[in-house]
Amino acid sequence: VAEVPAECVIGVDLGGTKAIAGAVDASLAVHYRGRREVPTSDLEALLETLTELVEEVREAVGGEVEGVGFGIPCLIDQDRGLAASSVHLPINGVAFADVMAERVGLPVFMDNDGNLALLAEQRAGAAHGERNAVMLTLGTGIAGGIVIGGELYRGSQGAAGEFGHMIVWADGPACGPGCRSRGCLETLVSGTALSREALALASRSPASRLGQALAAGREVSGPLVTELAFDGDGDALALLEELGTWLGIGLVNVVNIFNPDVVVIGGGVIAAGELILAPARRVLAERALAFPAEHVRVEAAHFGAESGMLGAALFARERLGERVRA
Ligand SMILES: [Zn+2]
Numbered sequence: 425v426a427e428v429p430a431e432c433v434i435g436v437d438l439g440g441t442k443a444i445a446g447a448v449d450a451s452l453a454v455h456y457r458g459r460r461e462v463p464t465s466d467l468e469a470l471l472e473t474l475t476e477l478v479e480e481v482r483e484a485v486g487g488e489v490e491g492v493g494f495g496i497p498c499l500i501d502q503d504r505g506l507a508a509s510s511v512h513l514p515i516n517g518v519a520f521a522d523v524m525a526e527r528v529g530l531p532v533f534m535d536n537d538g539n540l541a542l543l544a545e546q547r548a549g550a551a552h553g554e555r556n557a558v559m560l561t562l563g564t565g566i567a568g569g570i571v572i573g574g575e576l577y578r579g580s581q582g583a584a585g586e587f588g589h590m591i592v593w594a595d596g597p598a599c600g601p602g603c604r605s606r607g608c609l610e611t612l613v614s615g616t617a618l619s620r621e622a623l624a625l626a627s628r629s630p631a632s633r634l635g636q637a638l639a640a641g642r643e644v645s646g647p648l649v650t651e652l653a654f655d656g657d658g659d660a661l662a663l664l665e666e667l668g669t670w671l672g673i674g675l676v677n678v679v680n681i682f683n684p685d686v687v688v689i690g691g692g693v694i695a696a697g698e699l700i701l702a703p704a705r706r707v708l709a710e711r712a713l714a715f716p717a718e719h720v721r722v723e724a725a726h727f728g729a730e731s732g733m734l735g736a737a738l739f740a741r742e743r744l745g746e747r748v749r750a
Pocket of ligand 1: 603608
């Protein structure tokens with residue numbers, strides 16, 4: 425059993441395939457971590473998995489938590505408290521926070537996962553103190569967040585910041601279910617895209633290290649590509665170079681539109697670090713308008729793959745504070 429912390433909240437980052445949760449105190453120290461693969465087609469099974477995850481974290485810190493924050497991969501209708509539209513999960517039209525509050529018996533707050541990842545980075549991470557920042561979280565898809573003038577910008581309906589569905593290749597690959605377009609940034613720059621390209625390479629080049637890994641029954645996906653690239657494998661380096669180049673194309677658009685102080689790149693794919701950031705910065709320097717391009721920093725998320733979980737906890741803590749004051 426973990427040390428019993430004072431005044432923990434639980435932050436849950438719900439992704440397109442898995443959820444990570446942590447018991448987080450007021451200084452953002454994480455006292456317990458849990459994770460689950462999540463069912464992606466059955467709503468009841470998804471809610472049950474999330475309930476179990478919250479209960480596991482709660483019990484691990486002795487039961488005393490004040491509330492739960494969820495970052496969910498979904499456009500959110502904050503006025504009506506509904507999960508409005510998700511590309512990856514069967515939660516459309518669900519009053520997600522209310523349903524989860526009923527199940528876990530705690531106050532529950534929700535926001536878009538990309539917003540909450542940036543909240544953590546802007547409060548205490550790579551965008552700390554910056555007035556204008558954007559973040560792209562590269563996972564199953566791409567989550568996005570925008571801070572303007574020090575505040576999260578959510579758009580008229582809470583649907584802003586969907587950088588993953590910025591079209592960067594008009595006739596590119598078809599996007600996922602829930603998106604009607606093709607050539608969206610996330611079809612080229614995401615863990616899913618990296619896995620797809622790695623599998624294609626492994627299949628057509630059985631003698632390559634990726635091909636050998638496939639033959640040996642290993643899972644050919646982003647983490648393996650990153651591992652091989654750090655080991656100097658040319659094919660893996662080329663895959664990450666290509667992903668980073670496409671990321672740079674997306675960032676050209678983002679920087680020309682927002683003129684941010686900093687662009688933060690997070691999510692599982694950022695484990696590759698400079699192997700994707702260096703080509704992205706190069707494209708940005710070559711193709712973005714020079715004035716904003718010379719100003720902006722492009723940084724890996726300070727909290728790595730935990731930005732979303734920490735942001736969800738911060739969000740819950742801030743909302744609980746508002747309740748007390750109100
Ligand atoms: Zn799309």
